[in-house]
Amino acid sequence: MPLMHKTAASVAALSIFMSGTAAFAEVSAQAVWDDWKGYMTGFGYTIDGSEAASGGTLTVSDVTMSMQIPEEDASVSMTLPQLSFVENGDGTVSIELPPVMPMNIRVDTPGDDDADIALEYVTDAFSMVVSGETNDLLYTYSANAVSLALKTLVVEGQTIDVGAAEMSVANLAGTTSMKVGNLRVSEQSMTTGPVSLVVDFKDPSGSGYLKMNSKYDTMSFDGGGSFPMNMNPDDMAAMLKAGFGFNGGFSYTGGATDFEFEDRGERVEATTSSDSGALQMAMDESQLAYAGTASNMKMMMAGGEIPFPVELAMQDTAFSMKMPLSKSDSAQEFALGLTLGDFTMSDMIWGIFDPAGQLPRDPATVALDLTGMGKLNFDVMDPAQMEAVERGQMMPGELNALTLKGLTVRLVGAELTGNGDFTFDNSNLETFDGMPAPDGAVNLKLTGGNALIDKLVAMGLLPEEQAMGARMMMGLFAVPGEGEDSLTSKIEVKPDGKILANGQRIQ
The missing domain is CATH 2.40.128 (Lipocalin)
Known part of the structure; x- marks a missing residue:
């Protein structure tokens, strides 16, 4: 390597x-x-x-x-x-x-x-x-x-x-x-x-090939970096301490890729496209961060063990990640984000598990926005320190706070949303069996849940006894919300070990 x-x-x-x-x-x-x-x-x-x-x-x-x-x-x-x-x-x-x-x-x-x-x-x-x-x-x-x-x-x-x-x-x-x-x-x-990439590789053994064509209408880059006068790429930790860092990103419009490959007689082909996209990266002694977006993504795949063409699309796609890299006595920020917005798939795929069309086929969305604060006890880019952590000779760090800024799961006629905020007491590792004692709450709201359960039972995908168990669990953890088929829940966790659902103690 x-x-x-x-x-x-x-x-x-x-x-x-x-x-x-x-x-x-x-x-x-x-x-x-x-x-x-x-x-x-x-x-x-x-x-x-x-x-x-x-x-x-x-x-x-x-x-x-x-x-x-x-x-x-x-x-x-x-x-x-x-x-x-x-x-x-x-x-x-x-x-x-x-x-x-x-x-x-x-x-x-x-x-x-x-x-x-x-x-x-x-x-x-x-x-x-x-x-x-x-x-x-x-x-x-x-x-x-x-x-x-x-x-x-x-x-x-x-x-x-x-x-x-x-x-x-x-x-x-x-x-x-x-x-x-x-x-x-x-x-x-x-x-x-316009930018294009053409790949046409043949397996020297004669067992297959790969063909790929990628095209973009435009591309751009903006960013910069700082570089020590003498650097050793094999010692990234030393480079970062000496001031190495960068922050920049690529963006594009009109992206499209088609490829096909064959391996031992099995052939697969696919096409993808998107209206625009971007990738941002940042790295210095304190942090590593990635972020990417794409709009109006479409994908088609066929061949191999897939019996029919698979067609998928997403209107908005995004991911982000931020993590500390260096040991610190003070808390540092970390974050994770993911959005799969307005996801759709072809009727042929729907027909596998819902041939009668009983489930709503509106675009689905899954979105998560999570941030937190924590301390690192080692330098991530130092191989010796990383090995010591893997061998259990060094504790990796502390979790100080965790915030669920937003959660959305919307599909087949139901929607779950939520947010929450917790702090953690690292001096108390006994109450929760080695985990820092949390203190905070998460707020959840579910709409359309009962209607979805009814449809799944009618389709034969969910046995009646399991549906009854699910309704009992919702009754235990949730209370009726505003509007029809709406439930809300506030789950609180206390540092002394108590867990409450909507003010009622369940542990």
Whole structure:
């Protein structure tokens, strides 16, 4: 796994350079190249190339970027033919690439997994200009089109016919600012026109294949990060303590993907689409956070063991997660959110369990919004501390508070909603058998519950005796609410062990 991480890091590093996110400290050809080398060596790479200066242009040929991977007794190297740094005479520097540039990646291992990967990077009307002042630079870049394609894959000297893989981007434009001090701090904004990804892989053994086509009308990125001057990607905990962090997100419009694959004669095909979507990520010493959204998602799948086409759709989809990463003596926030809004499925699926159409087929929604406060007793990114927690040598932390900001489950004519708030006494681990003693309440409301039970009994999906048990439980924990077929419940938990439902003690 570390070897794969290093290979991916090599490609990412070159992409950083080509998309304007590398860090340069002087607006002169030699200084730009020297500082780019310094930037990459800060990540552990060795950079080599033949330099030739003439008339304000520095040409670097046979560029090699390599890294040793001690834990795997292996190495990864990447080569590209030529880069040019051109002084424009106005205090700016242009970075020029060949319109068609081959890229070669070599993976050397002590076993039988040596590999040579040949890629081709193609640009149309590519432009990148560096301006500004020393240690405070601005990159402006654009291209009519950019593409990266897999050309050949050779493993242990044998060419593998895996098919094709290519990503292309039209109307690329963006800016990156870079300030260099104790840290390198960058901010980037990028937009594109249509983006496409084509994959056509064949199993070398001949047992199957994978074909995939993804397209987006537009994509954009906004964000930034801070980077220590010398970083070791194998020691993320140290990087975070040194100031490493990022916060940014991608968004898109008009996304669509279709794929098909076959394995040992069994074929599956699917299509997905959405009007728009976004993915946001943030990470620093204190936290890790993800958030994603998509609108008007549709999916169709058929083949394999599925006897008929499966069609699903959701109007709104969202997820979010936030968690602390570092040990702290004070409480830190965590959060979890999920929304599956206005979910629908085809009548063919409904017909499996409701052929007579007795259940309402209105769009269903499931939504959860949960936040809390807690303390960590270890650094999540420190492998040694994580291992100590897994072995039980260290308590992971404390739960201090939990808030259910919102809960919604709406389907087949019934709806459950709720909210609640609890605090926890970590000095009392006896009352609840090792769990911190909670103090708080959750409020729930159910509408349409009895009508749903009646329909399930009529359909034969719920035996009458089980339905009676469910009604008895609802009578124990709930009271009639406002409106027809409405129940409400307030469940309270006290630090002394008492549990009450609507003011009546049940434990």
